[in-house]
Amino acid sequence: xxxxxxxxxxxxxxxxxxxxxxxxxxIVWRAARLVNFAQAAVATVAVFAAFAVTGAxxxxxxxxxxxxxxxxALNAAVERGLMRRVPSGSPxxxxxxxxxxxxxxxxxxxxxxxxxxxxxxxxxxxxxFVVGGVPLLSPYDLFVLIVALAVVGLLAWLFxxxxxxxxxxxxxxxxxxxxxxxVRVPRMVTLGWALSGAVAALAALxxxxxxxxxxxxxxxxxxxxxxxxxxLGGLDSPTGALLGGIAVGVLVSLVTGYLGAGVAPLAxxxxxxxxxxxxxxxxxxxxxxxxx
Amino acid sequence: xxxxxxxxxxxxxxxxxxxxDPRPARRLTPTQRILxxxxxxxxxxxxATFLLDPYRNYQLAVVxxxxxxxxxxxxxxxxxxxxSLGHAVLMAAGGYxxxxxxxxxAGAGLDGEGAAGAARVALGLVGALLASGAVGGLxxxxxxxxxxxxxxxxxxxMVVALPALTAQVPALGGDQGxxxxxxxxxxxxxxxxxxxxxHAWVAIVVAALAxxxxxxxxxxxxxxxxxxxxxxxxxxxxSGVSPARVKVGAFVASSLAAGLGGAVLCLVTQSVGxxxxxxxxxxxxxxxxxxxxxxxxxxxxxxxxxxxxxxWLVDTVTSAIGVPADLEERLSGNLxxxxxxxxxxxxxxxxxxxxxxxxxxxxxxxxxxxxxxxGRTDATASPARPTER
Numbered sequence: 001x002x003x004x005x006x007x008x009x010x011x012x013x014x015x016x017x018x019x020x021x022x023x024x025x026x027i028v029w030r031a032a033r034l035v036n037f038a039q040a041a042v043a044t045v046a047v048f049a050a051f052a053v054t055g056a057x058x059x060x061x062x063x064x065x066x067x068x069x070x071x072x073a074l075n076a077a078v079e080r081g082l083m084r085r086v087p088s089g090s091p092x093x094x095x096x097x098x099x100x101x102x103x104x105x106x107x108x109x110x111x112x113x114x115x116x117x118x119x120x121x122x123x124x125x126x127x128x129f130v131v132g133g134v135p136l137l138s139p140y141d142l143f144v145l146i147v148a149l150a151v152v153g154l155l156a157w158l159f160x161x162x163x164x165x166x167x168x169x170x171x172x173x174x175x176x177x178x179x180x181x182x183v184r185v186p187r188m189v190t191l192g193w194a195l196s197g198a199v200a201a202l203a204a205l206x207x208x209x210x211x212x213x214x215x216x217x218x219x220x221x222x223x224x225x226x227x228x229x230x231x232l233g234g235l236d237s238p239t240g241a242l243l244g245g246i247a248v249g250v251l252v253s254l255v256t257g258y259l260g261a262g263v264a265p266l267a268x269x270x271x272x273x274x275x276x277x278x279x280x281x282x283x284x285x286x287x288x289x290x291x292x
Numbered sequence: 293x294x295x296x297x298x299x300x301x302x303x304x305x306x307x308x309x310x311x312x313d314p315r316p317a318r319r320l321t322p323t324q325r326i327l328x329x330x331x332x333x334x335x336x337x338x339x340a341t342f343l344l345d346p347y348r349n350y351q352l353a354v355v356x357x358x359x360x361x362x363x364x365x366x367x368x369x370x371x372x373x374x375x376s377l378g379h380a381v382l383m384a385a386g387g388y389x390x391x392x393x394x395x396x397x398a399g400a401g402l403d404g405e406g407a408a409g410a411a412r413v414a415l416g417l418v419g420a421l422l423a424s425g426a427v428g429g430l431x432x433x434x435x436x437x438x439x440x441x442x443x444x445x446x447x448x449x450m451v452v453a454l455p456a457l458t459a460q461v462p463a464l465g466g467d468q469g470x471x472x473x474x475x476x477x478x479x480x481x482x483x484x485x486x487x488x489x490x491h492a493w494v495a496i497v498v499a500a501l502a503x504x505x506x507x508x509x510x511x512x513x514x515x516x517x518x519x520x521x522x523x524x525x526x527x528x529x530x531s532g533v534s535p536a537r538v539k540v541g542a543f544v545a546s547s548l549a550a551g552l553g554g555a556v557l558c559l560v561t562q563s564v565g566x567x568x569x570x571x572x573x574x575x576x577x578x579x580x581x582x583x584x585x586x587x588x589x590x591x592x593x594x595x596x597x598x599x600x601x602x603x604w605l606v607d608t609v610t611s612a613i614g615v616p617a618d619l620e621e622r623l624s625g626n627l628x629x630x631x632x633x634x635x636x637x638x639x640x641x642x643x644x645x646x647x648x649x650x651x652x653x654x655x656x657x658x659x660x661x662x663x664x665x666x667g668r669t670d671a672t673a674s675p676a677r678p679t680e681r
Binding site for chain 2: 034035037082085086087090091092093095096097099100101102103104105106107108110111112114115220221224227228230231235262263264265266268269272273276277
C-alpha cells in the first residue's frame, strides 16, 4: 500500500513533465498541423545550453532561463529556416525534414560532447518527504509539480484569455480568414513554434536531473512518452495532453515499480497500440478526424 | 517498328498500327520485362562479386540486405504515403524469425552441409517471412486507420521498445541476441569461391526474390491502387478501391521484403540482436529511401549502398588522417549521421525526387514517363494551405 502511494505520487510528478512535453507538441500541432519529431532534439540542445550556463554561473535559475530562451530561439529558427520552406499539402515532407533535423542535432551534440552522461544536480533535495511512515514526493518532485501546473495554467490563460492567444488560435484554425482580419499569421506561427520550444525545453530540463544524466539522447524516451500522450489525448486537446500525461506517468511509474524498468517501454507501446487500434480518434479528441 | 521504311506511306503505318502486333514474340508484358531485368541485374551483381575482395563482398551482402528493407520502405512511403520509422524492427523480426527457425530445424537434425544447409536456409527464410509478415500485418492494420504522424509515432515507439522486448522475452536472447549456425560454401563451389563471396551470392539472390515482387506490384494494378489511395482517399473509395485493404497490403508487402533483408543480415553476420536495429539504423533506412528518391527501387538500391558505405568511408578517412583518439570516437557514427541528416533535409527541401530523379533527368524517356512521387505531390498540393486545418 505504502509502495502504491509512493509510486502514484512519483508517477504524478513524472506524468506532469510528460504532459508538459506533450503540450509543447500540441502547441506546434495547433500552429502548423505538424508533429515536430525534432522537439526532443531541440529540447536537448536547450538543456545543454542550460547546463553550460549553470556551470558558468552556478545558478540553476540562470540555466532555466537559458533553456527557455534557447529552446524558443531554436524552434523559431527551425520554423523560419526550414519548416516554412516545406511544401504544404502532405504531412510527409515536414516529418522527414524534422527527422533530418533530429539526426543533425543529435549527432552534432554527440560530436561536441561525447556519449557520456553528464550528471545534472537538481536544485532541490531529491529525498522524499515521509508522511506517516510513507515516503511521498521529494521537494524536487513538488517543485516539478508546481512548475508544471503553473505553466499549464499560464498557457491556458494565454490561449483562452488574451488577445494574443485568440490570434494564435485563429491563425491556426483559419489562416486565410485570419489574414483578412489583420492577424499576422506567419508571425503567429513562428510565435507558436517558439512557445512550444520553450515549453519543451522546460520539460526536458525538469526531467534530466531525475534520470541518468544529460547526453544527446536524454529526451528521446520523453518524446515517445509525450507522443503517446498526445495520441491518447488527441493532438488538438491541451486538456487531453494534461490528463493523458498523468495517465502515462502513473502507468510508467507503476509498471517500473512492480514489474521492473525494462517492462515500461513495452507497457507504453501496448497502451499506444491499444488506443490507436481501439480509439484512433483519441480519448479526448474533438471532432477532428485523424484517420480518413 | 513502322517508321523505318521510308517507301511505305502513312497509310501503311496506320495499317500496321491497327493490325495485331506482327511479332508478338518480341513484345514483353511489363511483368516479363521486370523479370528479365531482375534476372539480368542479378547475374550482373553475381558476376561483380568476382571483382571484389572478401571484405567488399561482405559489404555487398550487407548492402543487398539493406536494399531489401529500403525497397520495401520506398514503396510504402512513395506510393501510399505511409511513413514508417520502424522498418528496422521489421528487419529484426525477419532476423529473429530466421534465427529461431534455423536453430529449431538444426536442433531437429537438419544440421549438415550441402542440401541440408540449403533446406535450413530456405526454411529460415520462410520463418523470416512469417515473423515479419505478422508484425507488418499488425502494424498495417494500425496504419490503415491512421495517417501521417500517428503511424510514424507508433513505429518510432516500436523501435524504442525493441531492446526492452528482447530483454523481456527469454527466447530472443536478451541484449546478446541469437546466434545462428555458420553457412559454409557448398562442396562443389568451395574450390571456386570463398565464403564471403558465397554469402554475397545468397544475399543478391534473396534481394532479387524480395524486390522483384515489389517491382511487379508497383507496375501493376496494386501500384495504381496505392497511388490512388495516396492521391485522394475519398476519390479512391468512390472508384471502388478499399483504402484500408490497399494500405494493409502495401505494409505487409513492404514488411516481407524488410524481413528477408533481416534474414540475410542474420545469415551473413551469424547473429541477430537488438543492438544493430536501433533508432539510428531505422532512420538510416528512411534516409536511403528519401535520398534515393521515394518510390524508386533503383534509388532504394543507391540509397542502401550510401547508408552502408558512407559510415565505413567516414571511419576509414578519420582513422587515416589521424585525428586524436577521443575525437575519433566521437566522430565515429556521429559524423555520418550528421551528413545523412543534412542530406535528408536538403533533398526534401531542394531536390525532391532524390538520386532517381537526377538519373531520369540525365537520360529522359519521353515515350513512357515514369510515374514519379514528385508529380503526385504537385497534383495534390493546393496553392493555399489545406482547408482541413
